[in-house]
Amino acid sequence: MxxxxxxxxxxxxxxxxxxxxxxxxxxxxxxxxxxPPNFVGYQGVTQSLGNQVWTPLGLDQAPTDPYGGHSTTTNTSRYVCQSGVGGWYTVCGVYTPNGNSTGFRAVRIQVNGAPVPGLGAYLPSMGAELGVVTPTKDVFLNPGDYVEVCGWQSSGGSLGTAIDPDMRTGLWLRYSHA
Known part of the structure:
Protein backbone atom coordinates (compact mmCIF):
# COMPACT_ATOMS: atom_id res chain seq x y z
CA MET A 1 0.00 0.00 0.00
CA PRO A 36 5.94 7.73 3.97
CA PRO A 37 6.64 9.67 0.76
CA ASN A 38 10.25 9.46 -0.34
CA PHE A 39 12.12 10.08 -3.58
CA VAL A 40 15.47 9.18 -5.10
CA GLY A 41 16.19 10.63 -8.53
CA TYR A 42 19.40 10.98 -10.48
CA GLN A 43 20.82 11.65 -13.93
CA GLY A 44 21.41 8.88 -16.43
CA VAL A 45 22.05 11.32 -19.30
CA THR A 46 24.51 14.22 -19.21
CA GLN A 47 23.29 17.81 -19.22
CA SER A 48 25.13 20.94 -20.34
CA LEU A 49 25.07 24.01 -18.07
CA GLY A 50 25.74 27.50 -19.38
CA ASN A 51 28.34 29.74 -17.77
CA GLN A 52 27.17 31.55 -14.59
CA VAL A 53 23.51 30.51 -14.93
CA TRP A 54 21.56 28.65 -12.23
CA THR A 55 20.12 25.63 -14.03
CA PRO A 56 17.56 23.09 -12.74
CA LEU A 57 19.12 19.66 -13.19
CA GLY A 58 17.13 17.01 -15.04
CA LEU A 59 16.62 13.68 -13.32
CA ASP A 60 15.71 11.00 -15.85
CA GLN A 61 16.05 8.09 -13.42
CA ALA A 62 13.75 7.70 -10.41
CA PRO A 63 14.17 4.28 -8.78
CA THR A 64 12.24 5.37 -5.67
CA ASP A 65 9.03 7.38 -6.03
CA PRO A 66 6.09 5.51 -4.46
CA TYR A 67 3.81 8.57 -4.37
CA GLY A 68 4.36 9.54 -8.01
CA GLY A 69 5.73 13.04 -7.44
CA HIS A 70 8.24 12.93 -10.32
CA SER A 71 8.01 12.51 -14.08
CA THR A 72 10.95 11.24 -16.13
CA THR A 73 9.46 12.86 -19.27
CA THR A 74 7.93 16.25 -18.23
CA ASN A 75 9.64 18.81 -15.95
CA THR A 76 12.24 16.16 -15.11
CA SER A 77 14.03 18.43 -12.64
CA ARG A 78 10.99 18.54 -10.30
CA TYR A 79 9.62 16.50 -7.46
CA VAL A 80 6.04 17.70 -6.79
CA CYS A 81 4.48 17.30 -3.32
CA GLN A 82 1.35 15.20 -3.79
CA SER A 83 -2.17 15.90 -2.53
CA GLY A 84 -2.71 14.81 1.07
CA VAL A 85 0.97 14.63 2.03
CA GLY A 86 2.01 18.22 2.70
CA GLY A 87 4.43 18.73 5.57
CA TRP A 88 8.13 18.81 6.36
CA TYR A 89 10.46 16.95 4.01
CA THR A 90 14.16 16.25 4.53
CA VAL A 91 15.93 17.27 1.31
CA CYS A 92 19.46 16.89 -0.11
CA GLY A 93 20.91 17.24 -3.61
CA VAL A 94 24.18 16.92 -5.50
CA TYR A 95 25.56 18.47 -8.70
CA THR A 96 28.35 16.52 -10.39
CA PRO A 97 30.09 18.55 -13.14
CA ASN A 98 32.70 17.23 -15.52
CA GLY A 99 36.30 18.02 -14.62
CA ASN A 100 37.51 21.51 -15.50
CA SER A 101 40.14 23.60 -13.70
CA THR A 102 38.55 27.05 -14.21
CA GLY A 103 36.12 28.87 -11.89
CA PHE A 104 33.69 27.70 -9.26
CA ARG A 105 30.91 25.10 -8.98
CA ALA A 106 27.75 25.53 -6.92
CA VAL A 107 24.57 23.65 -6.07
CA ARG A 108 21.33 24.68 -4.36
CA ILE A 109 17.85 23.42 -3.62
CA GLN A 110 14.89 25.44 -4.91
CA VAL A 111 11.21 25.27 -3.96
CA ASN A 112 8.83 26.61 -6.62
CA GLY A 113 11.81 28.18 -8.42
CA ALA A 114 13.13 30.13 -5.40
CA PRO A 115 16.34 29.18 -3.55
CA VAL A 116 15.98 27.80 -0.02
CA PRO A 117 18.26 29.65 2.45
CA GLY A 118 20.86 27.32 3.92
CA LEU A 119 20.58 24.73 1.13
CA GLY A 120 23.41 25.83 -1.15
CA ALA A 121 27.11 25.01 -1.44
CA TYR A 122 30.07 26.39 -3.47
CA LEU A 123 33.44 24.84 -4.29
CA PRO A 124 36.41 26.08 -6.32
CA SER A 125 37.10 23.87 -9.31
CA MET A 126 39.80 21.30 -8.74
CA GLY A 127 40.20 20.13 -12.32
CA ALA A 128 38.68 16.72 -11.64
CA GLU A 129 35.09 15.52 -11.49
CA LEU A 130 33.61 16.28 -8.10
CA GLY A 131 30.23 16.19 -6.44
CA VAL A 132 29.02 19.43 -4.87
CA VAL A 133 26.52 18.45 -2.18
CA THR A 134 23.87 20.60 -0.50
CA PRO A 135 23.45 20.47 3.25
CA THR A 136 20.56 18.26 4.39
CA LYS A 137 17.66 20.26 5.75
CA ASP A 138 13.93 20.02 6.43
CA VAL A 139 11.76 22.07 4.06
CA PHE A 140 7.99 22.61 4.37
CA LEU A 141 6.02 21.65 1.25
CA ASN A 142 2.36 22.20 0.52
CA PRO A 143 0.64 19.93 -2.02
CA GLY A 144 1.61 21.20 -5.48
CA ASP A 145 4.94 22.71 -4.34
CA TYR A 146 7.95 21.42 -6.26
CA VAL A 147 11.57 20.87 -5.28
CA GLU A 148 14.58 21.03 -7.63
CA VAL A 149 18.34 20.66 -7.37
CA CYS A 150 20.14 23.34 -9.44
CA GLY A 151 23.72 23.64 -10.59
CA TRP A 152 25.91 26.66 -11.40
CA GLN A 153 29.39 26.87 -12.86
CA SER A 154 31.84 29.57 -13.96
CA SER A 155 34.25 27.75 -16.29
CA GLY A 156 33.93 30.44 -18.97
CA GLY A 157 31.81 28.25 -21.29
CA SER A 158 29.30 25.43 -21.17
CA LEU A 159 30.12 22.50 -18.90
CA GLY A 160 28.40 19.12 -18.81
CA THR A 161 27.45 16.92 -15.89
CA ALA A 162 29.33 13.71 -15.19
CA ILE A 163 27.70 10.29 -15.23
CA ASP A 164 29.75 7.79 -13.22
CA PRO A 165 28.59 4.57 -11.57
CA ASP A 166 29.37 5.92 -8.11
CA MET A 167 28.90 9.68 -8.55
CA ARG A 168 26.17 11.58 -10.38
CA THR A 169 23.76 14.47 -10.07
CA GLY A 170 20.73 13.64 -7.94
CA LEU A 171 17.97 14.65 -5.52
CA TRP A 172 16.82 12.82 -2.40
CA LEU A 173 13.89 13.64 -0.17
CA ARG A 174 11.61 11.97 2.36
CA TYR A 175 8.60 13.00 4.36
CA SER A 176 9.65 13.90 7.90
CA HIS A 177 6.55 15.10 9.77
CA ALA A 178 3.40 17.22 9.52
Missing part, protein backbone atom coordinates in the same frame (compact mmCIF):
# COMPACT_ATOMS: atom_id res chain seq x y z
CA UNK A 2 1.56 3.27 -1.10
CA UNK A 3 0.21 6.69 -1.85
CA UNK A 4 -1.70 7.07 1.41
CA UNK A 5 -2.53 10.60 2.59
CA UNK A 6 -1.52 11.85 6.01
CA UNK A 7 -4.39 10.65 8.20
CA UNK A 8 -6.02 12.30 11.19
CA UNK A 9 -6.03 10.09 14.30
CA UNK A 10 -9.45 8.91 15.44
CA UNK A 11 -10.76 10.72 18.52
CA UNK A 12 -12.25 8.11 20.83
CA UNK A 13 -15.18 8.66 23.16
CA UNK A 14 -16.37 6.41 26.00
CA UNK A 15 -19.43 5.12 24.04
CA UNK A 16 -17.46 4.14 20.91
CA UNK A 17 -17.24 0.54 19.78
CA UNK A 18 -14.54 -0.79 17.55
CA UNK A 19 -15.68 -1.01 13.91
CA UNK A 20 -14.06 -2.00 10.62
CA UNK A 21 -13.94 1.67 9.65
CA UNK A 22 -11.99 2.56 12.79
CA UNK A 23 -9.71 -0.45 12.30
CA UNK A 24 -9.02 0.52 8.68
CA UNK A 25 -8.16 4.05 9.80
CA UNK A 26 -5.64 2.70 12.31
CA UNK A 27 -4.21 0.37 9.65
CA UNK A 28 -3.81 3.28 7.22
CA UNK A 29 -2.07 5.41 9.85
CA UNK A 30 0.41 2.63 10.62
CA UNK A 31 0.99 1.92 6.92
CA UNK A 32 1.68 5.61 6.27
CA UNK A 33 4.24 5.62 9.10
CA UNK A 34 5.93 2.57 7.56
CA UNK A 35 5.87 3.92 3.99
Missing amino acids: TGLPVTTPYSWSVADTFTASIGNGIRDQLTFLQK
